[in-house]
Amino acid sequence: MGNRYAAYVGSYTYIGNSKGVTILDVDPEKGTMSRRKEIRVNNASYVSSSRDGTRLYSIADDGIVSFRILPDGDLERMGKATIRGMRGCHISTDQANHFMFVSGYHDGKVTVLRMEEDGSVGEITDSFYDKGIGSIAERNFRPHISCSRLTPDEKFLCITNLGIDQIKVFHxxxxxxxxxxxxxxxCELESAPRFLRFSSDGKFMYVISELKNYLSVYSYDGSDGLPKFELLQTISTVGKKSSNVNAAAALRFSPDESLVLCSNAGDNSIGIYDRNAESGLLTQRVVLPVSGEYPKDIGMFPGEKFIYSVNHETSTMTFFTWVPDKNYFYMHTPPLKIDQPNCCALVKLPD
Known part of the structure; x- marks a missing residue:
């Protein structure tokens, strides 16, 4: 019997008909997902699973909702925790699932919470409100924290603030x-760093910038107790023929980290890049449309044969076959309708 997977899609609920979190059955051999059921969570703007795949966490208007992922992929509600601030937009955890980090776009706040032994979210241990003024009055005139992640050695917490063009690093x-x-x-003025991810070997940090539409590659070294980052590369998220109105959106690795994927709103496309594991540098392979509007999240299926796109404005998910020898992908199944989707967490279920 092969590995089994489920996917969890978080959606806004203030418009449309979504209840919040949609559970999908995943067929990794065909590169498809099918709707199973919905779980009620108000305005699930982001969902994330624990590193061991046994818990799911969702942003809600009034905090963080925790679920136990059952062996069949269903969800069992565990509880809710407050972040004492405005609704968050991103969740990450440490490797051991001892702490959670919640980013606040609306109030420019990062919140650290301790996890309970059962995997639910506990009390706040610390928080930080960023300060400063950006350069674009209509867009990023004040702090907007959109992503918070630990370095792989877990010595430092890095937060992207697209409102003031900075990545702040905390012990x-x-x-x-x-x-x-x-x-x-x-970061570059008016670049708006949106999301960051680290390679699993801990050597490189990848950042996607929403307004300048490029990926940045940094080297990282924390061996002497101080964070050392060096900018190695910036590379466009779009192709030569792209929309004049564009905003870089999502950033993902392929399962084996040989590829980096990004998405573009406006251009409504996915870019795929080769990643050199030694140097960390990227080489663009292709940028192609996603057959939907505002691909707010993207990812690759296990096995790296198929790609999915979470299209917020058209309320769809679209699925593609990746043909690496010819550097293109094509849609192989009809779109899946999901109201106002924001993100997708794909989880391997227990054997």
Missing amino acids: FNKDTGKIKMADVIR
Whole structure:
């Protein structure tokens, strides 16, 4: 019997008919997903699974909702925790699932919470409201924290602030859950760094910038107790023929991290890049349309033969076959209707 997977899609509920979190059955051999049921969560703007795939966490208007992922992929509600602020937009956890980090776009706040032994979310251990003024009055005139992640050695917490074009780096105390400012990476003016991810070997950080529409590659070294980042490369998220109105959106690795995928709103496309594991550098292979509007999240199925796109504005998910020898992908099944989808967490179920 092969591996079994489920997917969980978070949606807004203030418009449309979504209840919040949609559970999908995944066929990794065909590159398709099918709707199973919905779970009620108000305005699930982001969902994330624990590293071991046994828990699912969802943003809600009033905090964080925790679920136990059952062996068949169904969800069992565990509880709710407050972040004492406006609704978050991103969730990440440490490797051991001892702490959670919640990013706040609307109030420019990052919140650190301790996890309970059963995997539910506990009390706040620390928080930080960013300050500063951006350069574009209509878009990023004030702090908007859109992503918070630990470095792979878990010494530092990095937060992207697309409102003031900075990535702030904090010392992270794994015992107390406290954070303390360590450094600031000042990005290009009006670039709007949106999301970041680290390679699993801990050597490289990848950042997607919403307004300049490029990916940035940084080297990382925290061996002497201080965070050292060096910008190695910036590379466009779009092709030579792209929309004049564009906003880089999602950033993902392929399962084996040999590829980096990004998405573009406006251009409504996915870019695929080769990643050199030694140098960390990227080479663009192809940028193609997703047959939907505002691909807010994207990803690859296990096996790296298929791609999915979460299209917020058209309320669809679209699915593609990746043909690496010819550098293109094509849609192989009709779109799946999901109202106002924001993101997708694909989880391997227990054997």
